[in-house]
Amino acid sequence: MNADTALDCARIRADFSILSQEVNGRALVYLDNAATTQMPEFVLDAIVAHYHADNANVHRGIHTLSERSTAKLEAAREAVRRFLNAASADEIVFTSGTTASVNMVARAWEARLAPGSCVIVTALEHHANFVPWQQACARSGAEFFVCPLAGTGDVDLGALEARLAKGGVSMVCVAHVSNVLGCVVPVDVVARLAHAHGAAVLVDAAQSVRHERVDVREIDCDFLCFSGHKVLGPTGIGVLYGKKELLGRMEPAWYGGEMVAQVATALTTFEEPPLRFEPGTPNYVGAIGLAAALEYLEGLGRDAVAAREADLVAYAEERLRGVAGVQVVGAPARRAGCVSFTVEGAQPFDVAMLMDKLGVAVRSGSQCAQPLLDETLGISKVVRVSPAFYNTHAEIDACIEALERVVPLVSRGR
Secondary structure, three states, rough: OOOOHOHHHHHHOOOOHHHHEEEEEEEEOOOOOOOOOOOHHHHHHHHHHHHHOOOOOOOOOHHHHHHHHHHHHHHHHHHHHHHHHOOOHHHHHEOHHHHHHHHHHHHHHHOOEEEEEEEEEOOOOOOOOOOOHHHHHHOOOEEEEOOOOOOOOEEOOOEEEEEHHHEEEEEEEEEOOOOOOOEEEEEEEHHHHHHHHOOEEEOOOOOOOOOOOOHHHHHHOOOOEEEHHHHOOOOEEEEEEEEEHHHHHHHOOOOOOOEEEEOOOOOEEEEOOOOHOOOOOOOOOHHHHHHHHHHHHHHHHHHHHHHHHHHHHHHHHHHHOOOEEEOOOOOOOOEOOOEEEEEEEOOOHHHHHHHHHHEEEEEEEOOOEEEEEEEHOOOEEEEEOOOOOOOHHHHHHHHHHHHHHHHHHHHHHH
């Protein structure tokens, strides 16, 4: 089925005014959604409405505006809880993004690490779910084990289980969807394996939360992180989900007002989660915008959105494989969100720059996944195409037409 017909494409695109502009004299084709999605008018309106009518600092005042702001923040927390199917809104911590969420857990978890213990990450990880754990292990003396890939892009579950069976593993950190290969990791299987050997599991869902129906209780992960700007929301807002009993035993990573229960010269005590992990004035307007983004997605139908995006990614991969001189990177069992490629004899930066001249926005570089590219795939940089549900087959065709014009140019330049 052509997924352009599954949702009302014209109506949806009308919600995203930024998509109607021209870039370099050509209609914009925005295919960099793995980096940042665009915001619909519904989300922008929610943010503006709050500033117009209800804005005040939260949790700190008894006056009407403060109470309205606080109520909207906590309603946003409940919206995220429902979206993830968490057991309690107390399991939802607002952060500045996935990176902050992972660092928060890594800093707190470091107290559990020591020589003889181990943290497992996979070769797929974004730097945000790699470097914090690498540094925590370096400081604590724990082993930092990178689980390799099997074949052309999937996590080697056999290697994962073998390392778990050796013992000492404290935490397994895994991307739900790779931001380079787009491979979908069976995180429920990873969680089951980890728990069978006494390890906790953190899932980086930054690249999956829009493409997959993410259910933290079904996955049975201990922690899960994602960013608002990957899911139609504002920048600067993110989520850390954590099982209540684990959050309750974690020490805060940052200190300040609001997260304290009692402050005295001799001793400070802290609030219960989630407030314990939200010092200072939280990004409450960002949380309100995120809640609006989740509401928008739910209004479209999450399964319909996922099906549309799966169709677009499959179509993009098919078209890319037909372009002479282009090599699609990886062939995972299931791909979501993005397709990366190289052009024989060309620098990815040059390809992306020339495609921009033709109005097509794609991403080039290491995608913050240097261990995956350099050490596993032997490629320093790639070009990435990442459609969203508001893109169309015609835009994928326009991308391919631009690429077919660019490839001879970059080839001649060598």
